[in-house]
Amino acid sequence: SLQGAWERSRVGRPPPRMERVPGVSRVDVGGGAAREVRIEVDAARLAERGITLVDLRDAVYREDVPSDVELVDLACTRLRKAIPGLLRLVWRLRPDLVFSTLGSLNLVIAALRPVMPRKTAFIGREANTVSEQLKEFPNRALWRLGYRSLYRRFDAVVCQSRCMQQDLVENYGLPIEKTVVIHNPVDLERIRAGLPQQRRIRAPGDPLRLVAAGRLAPAKGFDLLIDAIALLRDIEVRVSILGDGPLRAELEARIARLGLERAVSLLGFRPDPQRHFAESDALVLSSRYEGLPNVVLEALACGIGVIATPAIGGVAEILDGVAGCAMADEISAPALARAIRSWAATPFPGIAAATLDRFRPSEITEQYARLFERVCEKR
Numbered sequence: 001s002l003q004g005a006w007e008r009s010r011v012g013r014p015p016p017r018m019e020r021v022p023g024v025s026r027v028d029v030g031g032g033a034a035r036e037v038r039i040e041v042d043a044a045r046l047a048e049r050g051i052t053l054v055d056l057r058d059a060v061y062r063e064d065v066p067s068d069v070e071l072v073d074l075a076c077t078r079l080r081k082a083i084p085g086l087l088r089l090v091w092r093l094r095p096d097l098v099f100s101t102l103g104s105l106n107l108v109i110a111a112l113r114p115v116m117p118r119k120t121a122f123i124g125r126e127a128n129t130v131s132e133q134l135k136e137f138p139n140r141a142l143w144r145l146g147y148r149s150l151y152r153r154f155d156a157v158v159c160q161s162r163c164m165q166q167d168l169v170e171n172y173g174l175p176i177e178k179t180v181v182i183h184n185p186v187d188l189e190r191i192r193a194g195l196p197q198q199r200r201i202r203a204p205g206d207p208l209r210l211v212a213a214g215r216l217a218p219a220k221g222f223d224l225l226i227d228a229i230a231l232l233r234d235i236e237v238r239v240s241i242l243g244d245g246p247l248r249a250e251l252e253a254r255i256a257r258l259g260l261e262r263a264v265s266l267l268g269f270r271p272d273p274q275r276h277f278a279e280s281d282a283l284v285l286s287s288r289y290e291g292l293p294n295v296v297l298e299a300l301a302c303g304i305g306v307i308a309t310p311a312i313g314g315v316a317e318i319l320d321g322v323a324g325c326a327m328a329d330e331i332s333a334p335a336l337a338r339a340i341r342s343w344a345a346t347p348f349p350g351i352a353a354a355t356l357d358r359f360r361p362s363e364i365t366e367q368y369a370r371l372f373e374r375v376c377e378k379r
Contacts, residue, residue: 052093054086079104083112090116096376101125103133106157110150121379123371124151125158129313131167132289136218147172155375158182160292161314180371183314185364186297186356195278199303202281207236208344210307211280213273213295214287216245216266221286221309223247223254227333228286228340230258235344237263239284242270277302282343287311288331292318297359303351307343309336323349 052070072089076082086108090098094117100109106124113122130147134140151157151174159165159181168174202208214220222241229237241251241264248266255264270276273295277283283299283306290313296306297318305324308315309331319325326343328335357363 052089052095054089079108083108087112087115090120095120096379097121097123097372099123099125099372101127103127103130106154107146107150110153111146113153119379121155121375122153123156123158123375124154125160126164126168126291127160128291129161129164129167129289131171132219132312144172147174152178154178155378156180156371158371160184161317163313163317164291180367182364182367182371183317183359184292184294184297185361186294186301186359187361188301188356191274191298191301194272194274195302196275200279200281202348207238208282208340209280210237210239210282210284210340211242211276211299211304212239212284212286213242213276215243216241216247216251218247219288219290220245221288221311221331222251224288224309224331224333224336225284225286226251226254226258226260226264228336229260229263231334231337232340235341237340239264240276240280241266242268242273242276244269274298274302277304280304281348282307284336284340285309285311285315286336287313287315289313290315297356300351300355305343305348305351307336307339322351322355324351 052072054072054074072085074082074085076085096119098109098116098120100106100122101124103126106126109122109124116122134143137143147168151168151172155178157168157174157179159168159179160183162181165176165179165181168179169176200209212222212225214222216222220243225239225241229239251266255261255266267276277299282304283295285293285296285306285308287293287309288311290311292314293311296308296315299306300318300322305326306319306322307326307328308319309328310316311331316327319327326339326346328339
């Protein structure tokens with residue numbers, strides 16, 4: 001049984017361990033672009049004969065992989081160069097199940113399905129809202145054709161949110177019976193164990209301390225956040241943005257142009273984002289679209305509020321009914337500024353202990369276990 005699939009956030013977090021135990025064989029194919037998915041297997045739930053991790057781009061954190069788990073490093077800088085090695089590996093192992101976790105890799109796996117072992121089951125996990133993500137891609141028509149024609153070859157496709165599921169069904173013709181919504185888990189105990197004993201309490205007259213985290217890319221909307229802070233001249237605000245990416249120089253220039261050098265700091269990659277969360281009053285999610293944002297789950301686990309845009313994806317599924325959080329009424333800088341102002345003016349009630357129960361690893365474990373068993377039984 002799968003103990004959980006943890007998606008490592010861009011700002012960094014140590015992946016959980018994986019244990020190998022006797023039983024059913026499975027190949028987990030991890031893509032290099034995300035460097036995200038970490039699997040932990042619970043021996044008490046389902047015995048597994050063997051797990052093979054396939055690393056395409058030198059992405060796996062080797063120090064966290066036990067010596068008795070086979071690790072195959074295809075060491076390919078481009079996905080197409082990995083295809084021959086991937087084919088040979090699957091034919092050598094003939095696994096019960098191949099579980100792939102990255103959109104572009106999923107398409108390759110689906111395309112290769114006719115020349116793969118017939119008794120092997122294939123599950124793909126989609127990490128983003130495809131229609132929104134493809135807007136940033138060249139040759140979008142070709143990508144859309146790939147999703148429409150190839151994804152139906154999977155025995156099942158895991159979606160992180162209902163929005164992602166709806167997108168694949170309505171826009172790419174994927175039969176709904178082939179989809180399943182499984183949220184990302186959040187390891188509450190691990191996160192909270194590393195937090196200071198006392199959470200920051202904002203005193204009267206203190207500046208509002210906000211934190212944001214993610215790749216500095218258009219989808220994350222940090223330009224909207226910076227513009228929103230510029231609209232809050234009557235509130236003393238300090239914003240720390242964790243993460244790196246292609247828009248760093250552009251965002252630095254934007255901060256300077258608006259005279260926000262004291263208000264907004266680009267801190268780059270931080271291996272300890274939870275410490276920054278605990279030192280802040282709230283997380284701001286300024287995204288234009290998301291899959292299911294782990295950064296929101298981690299912020300809630302740290303006990304701080306969340307102020308978010310209504311990003312396309314799973315944000316609303318996490319924050320629906322959660323006291324101490326605020327959602328802007330649209331994806332824009334003025335709307336985000338209004339939401340920040342409203343949140344700052346409202347007493348913070350704290351995050352209820354049961355808020356994240358449905359995202360606990362044990363809950364996600366059972367959902368993956370049932371899916372894997374059901375698909376393998378059908379094959």
